Amino acid sequence: MSPLLEVRDLQTHFFTRDGVVRAVDGVSFELTRGETLGIVGESGCGKSVTALSILRLIAPETGRIVGGSIRFGGRELTTLSNEEMRELRGRNIAMIFQEPMTSLNPVLNIGTQIAESVVRHLRLPWRAARERAREMLELVRIADPKQRLGEYPHQLSGGMRQRVMIAIALCCNPQVLIADEPTTALDVTIQAQILDLMLDLKEKLGTAIILITHDLGIVAETCERVFVMYAGRMVEQAPIASLFAQPRHPYTRGLLRALPRADTGSDPIGARPRLTEIPGIVPALTQPIHGCAFAPRCSFAAERCRASPPPLMEAAASHLVSCWETARVAEAVA
């Protein structure tokens, strides 16, 4: 089956006074129909910019896609006209953002905001769109949807607003839903409900999901495949079980070791072992990086890591890694 969305060597740069910021620097991945793909990485590694690039939402005054291709259902998105792109946004690829508190227009009621998207993309008459909005609220499990339709965002809680955002995103049955840290601003119990809801709707509607997060725990629970980014580059891509069982990249390994685990034993007084942090800081993206971007922070780094960027290699079945020393990393993990 051909992939639904195919990103090849995507490069998005921002042009600032301090120089060119290579926010996304050669990212490639595929998304098949109905799949859930996680994109993980720390703040500023280019996760959100990758997502915004797919929808071509990078403000033209500040940055643009300088290379690579994004193919969606056989169409090249980077060369589509603005009008064609607008048709596609919300209809074929929808996005939900991190801040449910401010992602809804405060002066329009919930029903109008959902119905507007339906009218816009499905060309339904207003009355039918309103009915569709009610169905969507029911689908995202909001109690008493009929009454909620007429309410304004300030009358809803954060979790409910994120449900409404999901309803807006899914009301036109998009093939792809990009969720940019959808649960970061919510408290933990609501997080679980929202993730549950997203997975449930994915099953019902067959939407493929790109889930952007910095929380490996969320990835472990929800995604089928995961893709780790560092400094604008892709460092590892693997099916979820394979990644958690045997991380092949030192950065992924570092991330996993920085995660509190329930299954590690505690010492006799009940204290758990200290979490390991990754030494050093993320490199400035304004300087061109020769070699591997992670080399300065990597305990496995050798001469060639600093000299030339490692290619993407298949370390195991559909487990891609971009590391010269992956054999040694694998040994150390095992």
Added chain:
Amino acid sequence: MALIATTADDTLPPIASPVIRFATFVRRNPTILVGAALLVALIAMALAAPWFADDPFRQMPINRLRPPSERFWFGTDQFGRDVFSRTVYGARVSLIVGLAVSGLASLIGLAIGLACGYFKGIDGVIMHVMDGIMAIPSILLAIALITLTRPGLGIVIAAIVIPEVPRIVRVVRAVVLAIRSQPYVESAVAGGTRTGKLLARHILPNTLGPLIVQATYVCASAMLIEAGLSFLGAGVPPEIPSWGNIIAQGRTFFQIAPWTIFIPGAFLAVTVLAVNMVGDGLRDRLDPRLARRM
């Protein structure tokens, strides 16, 4: 689910009767109410002028420069015209100028401000033009316009609208700049909303609060400029009794007939005060964040 629904219903605040709601509104917004009451009284006075005021043009040479009395409440001027009727009719000019200027300046300023705030390409050029207009003294611009054309109410309104537009543009543009980076605008764009709809549905409604507040200030300032222009002889034609004209014509007899100046002056002051009170009250109600900054 059912449980949640019923509790939601129960916690809804009971809808108060209109009388109670009005009383609450009055208690919370004394400034708006006093200002609005004054304005309503002035508008009623201006509209009902023909029914209770004498002909403001009738000259009674025998009754020149009479002080206020039972017959001539506000006295008479040097031609024996009733200052009361002239003041009452003069309210029409001030109110028309104030409303027309604030309305026109708001519409034009809103359109320009939306365009400037949203389309970065034209922002620089237009804002420099606006800064240029603001640098021209409005009285001089008005005098120049009126010398070039025939004096009349329309020209006065146009002459005041031009320098007031940049004040509206600045407010609208600032709000648009703040709103366009709001996540809900971003998500509307991500949902494929067209630019026109984005401006009309998502950005415009949020600019209305500050716009209304600014429009009241423009209204007050327009009334003052109109009076100033009329006083200088560059405003509405002298035969029309506007407050500025009445003051200008009474100027020469100021020492023996001060009522010809003070009374229209006091009306002008009260009208401007009323408009500003409504503006201040609305600002506190509609835009608490801006209120603290101003």
